[in-house]
Amino acid sequence: MANFSLYLIRHGIAAERGEAYPNDCDRPLTEEGRRKTRQVAKRLATLGLRFDLLLTSPLVRARQTAEIFTETVGYDCPLEVSQELAPEGDFDAWLNWWKAWQQSKTTSGDVALGLIGHEPDLSTWAEMLVWGDVRSVIVLKKAGVIGLAVPEPTSPVGSSILFLVIPPKLLI
Amino acid sequence: MANFSLYLIRHGIAAERGEAYPNDCDRPLTEEGRRKTRQVAKRLATLGLRFDLLLTSPLVRARQTAEIFTETVGYDCPLEVSQELAPEGDFDAWLNWWKAWQQSKTTSGDVALGLIGHEPDLSTWAEMLVWGDVRSVIVLKKAGVIGLAVPEPTSPVGSSILFLVIPPKLLI
Numbered sequence: 001m002a003n004f005s006l007y008l009i010r011h012g013i014a015a016e017r018g019e020a021y022p023n024d025c026d027r028p029l030t031e032e033g034r035r036k037t038r039q040v041a042k043r044l045a046t047l048g049l050r051f052d053l054l055l056t057s058p059l060v061r062a063r064q065t066a067e068i069f070t071e072t073v074g075y076d077c078p079l080e081v082s083q084e085l086a087p088e089g090d091f092d093a094w095l096n097w098w099k100a101w102q103q104s105k106t107t108s109g110d111v112a113l114g115l116i117g118h119e120p121d122l123s124t125w126a127e128m129l130v131w132g133d134v135r136s137v138i139v140l141k142k143a144g145v146i147g148l149a150v151p152e153p154t155s156p157v158g159s160s161i162l163f164l165v166i167p168p169k170l171l172i
Numbered sequence: 173m174a175n176f177s178l179y180l181i182r183h184g185i186a187a188e189r190g191e192a193y194p195n196d197c198d199r200p201l202t203e204e205g206r207r208k209t210r211q212v213a214k215r216l217a218t219l220g221l222r223f224d225l226l227l228t229s230p231l232v233r234a235r236q237t238a239e240i241f242t243e244t245v246g247y248d249c250p251l252e253v254s255q256e257l258a259p260e261g262d263f264d265a266w267l268n269w270w271k272a273w274q275q276s277k278t279t280s281g282d283v284a285l286g287l288i289g290h291e292p293d294l295s296t297w298a299e300m301l302v303w304g305d306v307r308s309v310i311v312l313k314k315a316g317v318i319g320l321a322v323p324e325p326t327s328p329v330g331s332s333i334l335f336l337v338i339p340p341k342l343l344i
Contacts, residue, residue, distance in 0.1 A: 137302045137303065162311065163311040165336055
């Protein structure tokens with residue numbers, strides 16, 4: 001049986017909403033956001049982290065974050081856009097997807113999924129997986145990462161293990 | 173009012189129990205344990221972390237870890253031995269100490285306390301502070317660090333915020 005890890009990654013620093021980007025969905029990463037995200041992705045790759053799949057929110061700032069990860073040496077992995085990762089995303093729908101994905105992995109060894117999305121969704125999803133309910137007690141900075149070990153029971157809700165909560169400055 | 177941070181730091185890699193160290197309390201850090209602990213302490217200092225006080229378990233491997241922190245540039249802070257941080261430590265007694273210490277800090281600004289101790293105590297204490305009960309869902313590696321923001325209510329139990337869970341390899 002495989003060992004499943006889940007990495008919840010918040011998009012990097014994005015341009016403010018305003019005349020240039022009246023639509024929140026279109027806000028791109030700033031230069032600083034790109035640079036820091038690249039440094040985080042490189043550092044994690046150097047440490048040996050590999051993703052079997054990256055799922056990203058459809059919003060521009062998340063897709064750009066995901067592309068930086070896939071372009072970084074060591075992250076040569078499939079990238080898929082998931083509507084469930086858009087802001088106010090659908091945790092239950094994602095959970096059904098996850099269970100099916102987990103069951104499709106019949107190999108042993110380490111399997112890692114990366115989710116690129118938004119706050120407060122990602123930290124609340126992490127809380128659901130670890131504790132089974134939400135109290136908004138985890139801080140996830142932009143380009144920060146939460147790492148969970150997810151077992152393979154009927155449901156990972158309330159049965160996952162938290163091994164990583166890291167702001168980008170510790171990876172840069 | 174000050175902003176209180178609490179860093180729970182597990183001692184570094186220690187010598188195995190055996191003929192040389194029949195008593196668990198006497199096991200010292202190994203060379204690798206010293207080296208990694210020094211790297212973690214240096215990295216955190218470089219990132220600007222300063223402790224106002226370090227409390228350590230009385231066991232040799234914890235005291236040696238604490239001494240490495242105080243010897244590291246930037247951690248020129250008081251170090252006290254606390255019986256409450258020994259294995260199977262007394263969380264309630266420590267909590268009373270913490271409340272008194274918190275109340276004694278009348279300045280504004282950032283105040284940081286470091287605790288050097290053992291597992292599973294440190295991660296369960298973190299869970300108590302963040303979640304109010306213990307489900308053993310946080311992994312704290314040797315020389316790893318958990319960071320909490322602790323508010324100043326009557327009790328920090330179940331009201332602290334988790335901003336850091338980091339294995340040493342990400343700091344080295």
